[in-house]
Amino acid sequence: MFRLFKHYVPHSVAWLALIEFLALLAAAESAWHIYAQQADFGPGPFADRALPVLTFALANSLAMMATGLYGNEALRSMRFATARLLAAVSLGVLFLSVVGFLLPTATLWRANSIYAMAIAIALLFLVRLALTQTAGTDAFRRRVLILGAGPRAARLAEMAERPGSGLDIVGYVAMSASEKTMAGAVPRAQINNLSDHVLSLKAGEVVLALEERRGSLPLGDLLRVKTTGVHVNDISSFIERETGRVDLATTNPSGLIFSDGFSAGQRISRVSKRLFDIVASLMVLVIGLPLILIAGIAVKLDSRGPMLYRQARVGLFGETYDVWKIRSMRTDAEAAGKAVWASENDPRITRVGNIIRKLRIDELPQLWCVLKGEMSIVGPRPERPSFVEELERELPFYAERHMVKPGVTGWAQINYPYGASVEDARAKLEYDLYYAKNYSPFLDLLILLQTVRVVLWPEGAR
Structure with missing residues (x-):
């Protein structure tokens, strides 16, 4: 994931949105050329039609976001994506009609719009078909190593098993003898060099999921892992990024105080x-x-x-x-006087x-x-x-x-x-x-x- 204006966006969603935006641009441009050929006039320079072409692509992209086409279910199910795609096109038509009424020069001509919508539906359907054939977001799975093998690690395992999570947990390291929840976890004592272990598993991220951090935080190990270029995260920040919510079970006051958030009052x-x-x-x-x-x-x-x-x-x-x-x-409804x-x-x-x-x-x-x-x-x-x-x-x-x-x-x-x-x-x-x-x-x-x-x-x- 990458952070856009402090909000985390999955790479798979960002790439898909960009590809579909380009498909919408291509649909509008193709429609212009088709209509120009039918009406027997030259298409002219792109600068003359740049605004209506961009308006068409932007309006339909926003409509696709509004109808949930970038949610997990739409990324996995072709049937669901097709239904929402048709709803998005309908919503895009309504939006473009309003824009065309207020700013006629900012939208395509009526015949152009019909051609553009038909081409857009075909292109977007093909993009979604290709996506679902590659198991949706599974094509962009991220390899994660968990430091910890207790209940917190089990929570992360449950997250990774959910459809569309995009997570591939490559292993668990039991940082203490008391951590026995996750079967198959490798004891820390059996690993000579943790950073080499991370690299051998080709993990792109290490998540700290210790049950007790006081006196057992492996600062030296984490520093060496960090210097190899692997991202290191704690469980509360990881869950926040993956789920879009602040996890009360793993968050403490100091984590909120020293975070870079809560700037809505600027x-x-x-x-x-x-x-x-x-x-x-x-x-x-x-x-x-x-x-x-x-x-x-x-x-x-x-x-x-x-x-x-x-x-x-x-x-x-x-x-x-x-x-x-x-x-x-x-x-x-509340005759007793109690909420x-x-x-x-x-x-x-x-x-x-x-x-x-x-x-x-x-x-x-x-x-x-x-x-x-x-x-x-x-x-x-x-x-x-x-x-x-x-x-x-x-x-x-x-x-x-x-x-x-x-x-x-x-x-x-x-x-x-x-x-x-x-x-x-x-x-x-x-x-x-x-x-x-x-x-x-x-x-x-x-x-x-x-x-x-x-x-x-x-x-x-x-």
């Missing part, structure tokens, strides 16, 4: 994020107002009670504020409420909170004060998620199904900490694009 980032929030929330509120009214009327007709409901949530620095949503539950987690197939949800929750329409009024500055478009989802009190007692570092503004959508929402328990909150907290630690406008863009996938395929909505 002035330029803060100002640019706020400007985007104002512009985006205004646009969506204006465009979505008819949808809010229609959904509100449907809610009123379906069940007794108000169209909107207000609820206290915990925001930036632990301050409470009122969030607004379109009501999706019965008015007696209750939502559950799968929750009987308190109304018929209309079930629909607007799956489409995320009930979230639209929250944009008023974004406009006021209490929330952001992207950030950790805000929780109710009673839940926060419970979770701060149960989970380490839970208060740190309040160091950034809560958001309408977030890194946890696109990576983890809807959860309604302390264990679910723990998993979501790991993603929220990753977002707070590695925030950048690039990560916000990825989240916004992937939110489209969550809305189109709302498997986790409750």
